[in-house]
Amino acid sequence: MGYLIAIAMLIFTIMTMTKIWRVCVILFWRPYALTKHFRKQGVTGPPTYSCVHGSLHDIKTMMKDARKMIMDKHSHDITQRVLPHYHIWSSLYGERFLYWYGTQPRICITDVELAKEILSNKFGFYEKPKVRPSIITLIGDGLVLLSGVDWVKRRRILNPAFSMDKLKVMISRMAACTISMLDEWNRQLAIESIESKNKSLTIEMTEQFRELTSDIIAHTSFGSSFAHGREAFNAQTQLQHLIVASSSDVFIPGTQYFPTKSNLEIWKLGRKMKKSLQRIIESRLNSQSDSSSYGDDLLGIMMDTKNDGPNKLNMNEIMEECKTFFFAGHETTSNLLVWTIFLLSLHKDWQEKLRQEVMEICGMEIPDSDMLSKLKMVNMVLLETLRLYCPVIELERMSLKDMKLGDLMIPRGTCLMIPVTMIHRSKEYWGEDSNEFNPMRFINGVSKAAKHPNALLAFSVGPRNCIGQNFSMMEAKTVMALILQRFSWSLSPDYQHAPVNNLSLQPQHGLPIIIKLVQL
Numbered sequence: 001m002g003y004l005i006a007i008a009m010l011i012f013t014i015m016t017m018t019k020i021w022r023v024c025v026i027l028f029w030r031p032y033a034l035t036k037h038f039r040k041q042g043v044t045g046p047p048t049y050s051c052v053h054g055s056l057h058d059i060k061t062m063m064k065d066a067r068k069m070i071m072d073k074h075s076h077d078i079t080q081r082v083l084p085h086y087h088i089w090s091s092l093y094g095e096r097f098l099y100w101y102g103t104q105p106r107i108c109i110t111d112v113e114l115a116k117e118i119l120s121n122k123f124g125f126y127e128k129p130k131v132r133p134s135i136i137t138l139i140g141d142g143l144v145l146l147s148g149v150d151w152v153k154r155r156r157i158l159n160p161a162f163s164m165d166k167l168k169v170m171i172s173r174m175a176a177c178t179i180s181m182l183d184e185w186n187r188q189l190a191i192e193s194i195e196s197k198n199k200s201l202t203i204e205m206t207e208q209f210r211e212l213t214s215d216i217i218a219h220t221s222f223g224s225s226f227a228h229g230r231e232a233f234n235a236q237t238q239l240q241h242l243i244v245a246s247s248s249d250v251f252i253p254g255t256q257y258f259p260t261k262s263n264l265e266i267w268k269l270g271r272k273m274k275k276s277l278q279r280i281i282e283s284r285l286n287s288q289s290d291s292s293s294y295g296d297d298l299l300g301i302m303m304d305t306k307n308d309g310p311n312k313l314n315m316n317e318i319m320e321e322c323k324t325f326f327f328a329g330h331e332t333t334s335n336l337l338v339w340t341i342f343l344l345s346l347h348k349d350w351q352e353k354l355r356q357e358v359m360e361i362c363g364m365e366i367p368d369s370d371m372l373s374k375l376k377m378v379n380m381v382l383l384e385t386l387r388l389y390c391p392v393i394e395l396e397r398m399s400l401k402d403m404k405l406g407d408l409m410i411p412r413g414t415c416l417m418i419p420v421t422m423i424h425r426s427k428e429y430w431g432e433d434s435n436e437f438n439p440m441r442f443i444n445g446v447s448k449a450a451k452h453p454n455a456l457l458a459f460s461v462g463p464r465n466c467i468g469q470n471f472s473m474m475e476a477k478t479v480m481a482l483i484l485q486r487f488s489w490s491l492s493p494d495y496q497h498a499p500v501n502n503l504s505l506q507p508q509h510g511l512p513i514i515i516k517l518v519q520l
């Protein structure tokens, strides 16, 4: 008996010592060894590594200071505000530098060819890093977060849902949602003109577009069940606010199970989201007659795959994808619209050019897919907006094994950070006017706009590029065409230029815009 106890004690001691050793490696040895490894290759970085936090204290301080800054509204050089640590560290240590996000080593990569190599790796040697459990509750365990064969299988199932044929059908839904928003603008404008003889109206665009794009994704995802969809998405939006607030705090694995105030709130919202989505899917299952399909909205298309043998998505997988699509698809497009309106309020000549184009091609009709494809200048302005105010400010991958990247040896477990905001204004790729609004650079298409064909990384490149890019461009063109037909606008004097990254790039103090009816 005593013998057995001794063995158990020995095993316990060895296991504890191993754990302690691993913690010591992560906290002390790895930072020391990797810093040395990269220094030998000419890559340095901020020297203030603190145990557990890494460079997080510095990042937090820089972010806090940057958030207080109000920029000149004509300046599009926003890196110093949205990625202040990259801005400062790249000027001190060069464009490639090493920093520590807690215990995670991160290398900043601004070379587009290397970025392409990382993002296009066919063997999956650069994966998306694991995220905190709260992020999974928020985004859903769907296409954005899956990896390996699970991702391959899911992407294959979902690609057809985003084919042009399927998307074309959605334009009328997108237009109906937009017209309902514009009717409300018209109504308010009429009240304003009666009450104060004012022919203009100030509108806070950030809220308007957030509601519009969530309305559009609810309609295109859930068709007639959109109201329940909205319920789920409201819970998701609340969850997002909670998570953004704690995003630069250190996360200690295991703490997600503690019944803290914030965890209780996260669990509650997570349950709410799940229940609403479950109700929608069940009612769709019950309403299907034997022969028909589940419908031509995103939910219907995903549910139809259930009939296709190996392409089966179960209820839970469909639910997680619904969360993913809403999260990935609504705020990004909303912010694309916000920044397009902003840029066109500064560049009235372009606003007028686009209006003329829309009137020539669509008149006052609701645009269809043919008309949308002819809106060349609208497209160029949207691309220039995606360049200057890209909703996704950086991309991230982790090396799963020791890799050679250009002239760099990257040890396993290193995170590679691709600061899209910086690359999009690099003079090397975009020329001397890289910080200017110049949609003409896209006249010959995206691949010819810069010195490197992949310098525009708004939708990323490679196999994990944005599955919703055609959806969002179609949506943005539809919304912009309908607005341009009816309204002209200018920037309110109350606007404060303060782009901020809250999981996607948005104006920190909103976007107040003065609208007027277009005089035809």
Ligand code: HEM
Pocket (backbone or CB within 6 Å): 128, 143, 144, 145, 155, 324, 325, 328, 329, 330, 332, 333, 336, 390, 391, 392, 395, 396, 457, 458, 459, 460, 463, 464, 465, 466, 467, 468, 469, 471, 472
């Ligand atoms: C202006 C609008 C949008 C922008 C700028 C944008 C940007 C991006 C980027 C940069 C990625 C790659 C992320 C990475 O590799 O780490 C991505 C992936 C993704 N996007 Fe979008 N997106 C937009 C709209 C949409 C829409 C409308 C949807 C869905 C309706 C959507 C769904 C997704 C999904 C599911 C992924 C993951 C794809 C995969 O990993 O296979 N996005 N998006």
